[in-house]
Amino acid sequence: MNTLPDERGYFGRYGGEYIPEVLVPAFDELKRTYDSIKNDRSFWAEFKGLCRDYAGRPTPLYYAEKLSQHCGGTRIFLKREDLTHTGAHKINNALGQGLLARKIGKNRIIAETGAGQHGVATAAVCAMLGMECVIYMGEEDIRRQAPNVLRMKLMNAEVRPVTSGSKTLKDAINEAFRDWISNITTTHYLIGSAVGPNPYPMMVRDFQSIIGSEVKQQIIEKTGRLPDYIIACTGGGSNAIGIFYPFLDDKDVKLIGVEAAGRGVETGKHAATLFAGTPGVFHGAKSYLLQDSDGQIMETHSISAGLDYPGVGPEHSYLKDSGRASYVAETDKDVLAAFHLLCSIEGIIPALESAHAISYALKLAPKLAKDKTIVINLSGRGDKDMGIISEALGGNL
Amino acid sequence: MNSIDAIFTDKGRKTLIAYITVGYPSIESTLKAAPILAEAGCDLIELGIPFSDPLADGATIQNASFHALQNGVTVKTCLETAQKLSKQVKIPLVFMTYLNPIMHYGFDAFCKACSESGISGLIIPDLPPEEGIELEEAAHRYNIHIIYLLAPTSTEQRIVTVASHAGGFIYLVSVTGVTGARKDLPPDLKSFVSRVRKATDKPLCVGFGISTPEQAAEVLQIADGVIIGSKIVRLMEEDGSLSKVGTFIRDVRGVMNTSK
Numbered sequence: 001m002n003t004l005p006d007e008r009g010y011f012g013r014y015g016g017e018y019i020p021e022v023l024v025p026a027f028d029e030l031k032r033t034y035d036s037i038k039n040d041r042s043f044w045a046e047f048k049g050l051c052r053d054y055a056g057r058p059t060p061l062y063y064a065e066k067l068s069q070h071c072g073g074t075r076i077f078l079k080r081e082d083l084t085h086t087g088a089h090k091i092n093n094a095l096g097q098g099l100l101a102r103k104i105g106k107n108r109i110i111a112e113t114g115a116g117q118h119g120v121a122t123a124a125v126c127a128m129l130g131m132e133c134v135i136y137m138g139e140e141d142i143r144r145q146a147p148n149v150l151r152m153k154l155m156n157a158e159v160r161p162v163t164s165g166s167k168t169l170k171d172a173i174n175e176a177f178r179d180w181i182s183n184i185t186t187t188h189y190l191i192g193s194a195v196g197p198n199p200y201p202m203m204v205r206d207f208q209s210i211i212g213s214e215v216k217q218q219i220i221e222k223t224g225r226l227p228d229y230i231i232a233c234t235g236g237g238s239n240a241i242g243i244f245y246p247f248l249d250d251k252d253v254k255l256i257g258v259e260a261a262g263r264g265v266e267t268g269k270h271a272a273t274l275f276a277g278t279p280g281v282f283h284g285a286k287s288y289l290l291q292d293s294d295g296q297i298m299e300t301h302s303i304s305a306g307l308d309y310p311g312v313g314p315e316h317s318y319l320k321d322s323g324r325a326s327y328v329a330e331t332d333k334d335v336l337a338a339f340h341l342l343c344s345i346e347g348i349i350p351a352l353e354s355a356h357a358i359s360y361a362l363k364l365a366p367k368l369a370k371d372k373t374i375v376i377n378l379s380g381r382g383d384k385d386m387g388i389i390s391e392a393l394g395g396n397l
Numbered sequence: 398m399n400s401i402d403a404i405f406t407d408k409g410r411k412t413l414i415a416y417i418t419v420g421y422p423s424i425e426s427t428l429k430a431a432p433i434l435a436e437a438g439c440d441l442i443e444l445g446i447p448f449s450d451p452l453a454d455g456a457t458i459q460n461a462s463f464h465a466l467q468n469g470v471t472v473k474t475c476l477e478t479a480q481k482l483s484k485q486v487k488i489p490l491v492f493m494t495y496l497n498p499i500m501h502y503g504f505d506a507f508c509k510a511c512s513e514s515g516i517s518g519l520i521i522p523d524l525p526p527e528e529g530i531e532l533e534e535a536a537h538r539y540n541i542h543i544i545y546l547l548a549p550t551s552t553e554q555r556i557v558t559v560a561s562h563a564g565g566f567i568y569l570v571s572v573t574g575v576t577g578a579r580k581d582l583p584p585d586l587k588s589f590v591s592r593v594r595k596a597t598d599k600p601l602c603v604g605f606g607i608s609t610p611e612q613a614a615e616v617l618q619i620a621d622g623v624i625i626g627s628k629i630v631r632l633m634e635e636d637g638s639l640s641k642v643g644t645f646i647r648d649v650r651g652v653m654n655t656s657k
């Protein structure tokens with residue numbers, strides 16, 4: 001059984017706690033509290049209850065028959081995280097950390113958001129739990145994911161535009177850290193992916209692994225055995241680790257993370273961190289990252305704001321090096337084609353992030369025998385992306 | 398002996414430390430500023446190697462780092478700058494930066510290059526001692542101090558841990574916050590400094606937020622040294638001739654000497 005991270009927060013050589021001194025006591029408190037709830041049945045009962053009654057879990061595992069036929073017959077299943085309340089897997093982690101913050105006794109929540117899905121999930125949970133909520137979002141992302149900004153505001157969150165650097169997800173994380181450094185005693189930073197210093201990668205994974213646990217049961221009910229492939233898009237890596245984790249010891253199940261190749265990895269305008277990056281320390285952990293020859297963090301590009309990030313969770317770096325999971329990258333162009341295909345043949349509008357996983361599956365499935373099965377994590381719905389899609393179509397919708 | 402230790406041997410003299418970002422507003426101004434700072438009464442200069450994502454820094458140093466990078470400043474530029482400056486000024490020079498550029502350069506290679514460029518210490522806000530073992534070993538080989546930080550939130554146990562690793566002096570972060578000039582000193586500063594004083598004999602220098610000679614004097618009643626960063630960066634921005642920076646440091650030194 002996988003027992004990582006170790007007590008210092010490392011997954012092999014990745015992870016750790018590279019944090020400013022001011023934050024150390026808050027991390028100690030967070031680790032202590034998380035340790036105390038790890039085997040606390042009442043905490044997990046409340047978490048699971050909210051996942052069910054508030055977020056709408058379990059989400060279905062849908063056999064996408066037409067997509068399967070389109071790809072030559074290999075059976076493709078979609079894990080429908082898009083059907084959760086607020087529209088993406090992000091709600092699982094927001095609920096878990098929201099309950100944890102309440103346990104710690106912190107009533108002010110800050111979070112970063114890229115696509116806006118984590119911001120919306122956090123705003124919802126804060127409204128429901130009666131907590132103050134501040135969301136940092138890059139100016140560029142505010143522009144391209146406008147519907148989500150309105151949703152956050154409707155649920156009483158304050159959305160603070162971030163104008164530094166590339167004005168996207170990484171800069172929103174920087175700004176959230178700065179807020180936290182300044183308000184450490186009152187505030188919990190509800191990080192939205194399996195990134196950051198220990199214990200975040202572990203905590204976020206644990207809350208998100210409800211996805212994989214459900215899949216395991218559902219796929220056996222439907223096919224009588226485990227799947228051959230599990231495919232998930234990978235930005236920071238939370239939906240991917242959430243669906244991978246319960247299968248880590250099932251060595252016959254191949255795990256594939258799909259990163260954003262943007263305009264093509266060779267153009268330098270991409271966000272394929274594991275595929276094209278090198279190890280370093282960023283946002284508090286050692287992991288693969290996109291950096292230049294001087295160790296400066298590079299600007300990234302992806303059509304999907306949620307994958308537009310130069311880092312990745314440390315557990316994925318570990319899984320890559322150990323060979324347990326593999327990581328590929330899909331271009332904006334192919335992702336858009338996959339997006340349109342899913343809309344038109346299945347009647348499902350995926351988030352552009354999730355469409356990366358679809359795009360890779362479209363290439364993989366035709367090469368496989370018909371008796372193979374693929375599970376794709378459909379991490380979120382595409383309502384937020386209508387602006388980008390209409391822009392990509394030149395306004396000709 | 399490391400040259401940083403030498404400045405703390407004179408117990409009668411309080412230590413004044415200035416921070417500047419290498420390459421901001423320009424490389425020329427960095428080269429010009431260091432001798433002026435030394436002349437005006439600084440005892441040590443922190444040279445900031447700009448990093449793309451300075452998450453412990455406030456607006457002033459974020460902006461300086463951003464523009465320095467735009468100006469094409471690299472780690473190599475910083476090493477070359479240090480080498481030039483170490484020949485011109487007698488006071489110790491240290492680098493302040495984030496971990497990734499150092500890790501990317503390679504710990505051993507970086508420490509070697511530092512020692513060849515006249516750098517005596519490293520301040521790395523995202524490196525707590527628990528993660529610093531490997532870099533400490535490399536730094537030790539080249540007689541370079543790793544200067545660790547403590548914050549008002551640090552517990553007694555934490556103070557002991559950090560003090561046991563600290564080389565040169567301990568950098569006390571005055572506020573629960575990021576870098577940047579502030580109008581007032583935090584009310585709990587005195588009790589914070591005395592908590593650390595009780596636990597260690599190492600020299601204690603206070604930084605973050607200090608922007609006036611009066612604040613510096615107040616800090617020096619309880620600490621061994623004071624560190625001024627954002628204020629200096631702003632003065633260099635305002636006045637390219639650097640006479641404002643020189644005057645400011647002389648004022649601080651003056652107040653330090655009279656309020657002894």
Ligand SMILES: Cc1ncc(COP(=O)(O)O)c(C=O)c1O
Nearest residue numbers: 117193235236237238239306380
């Ligand atoms: C629908 C959706 N999928 C995936 C992601 C990427 O995050 P992660 O890699 O943590 O799952 C996001 C992030 O915003 C998202 O909104």
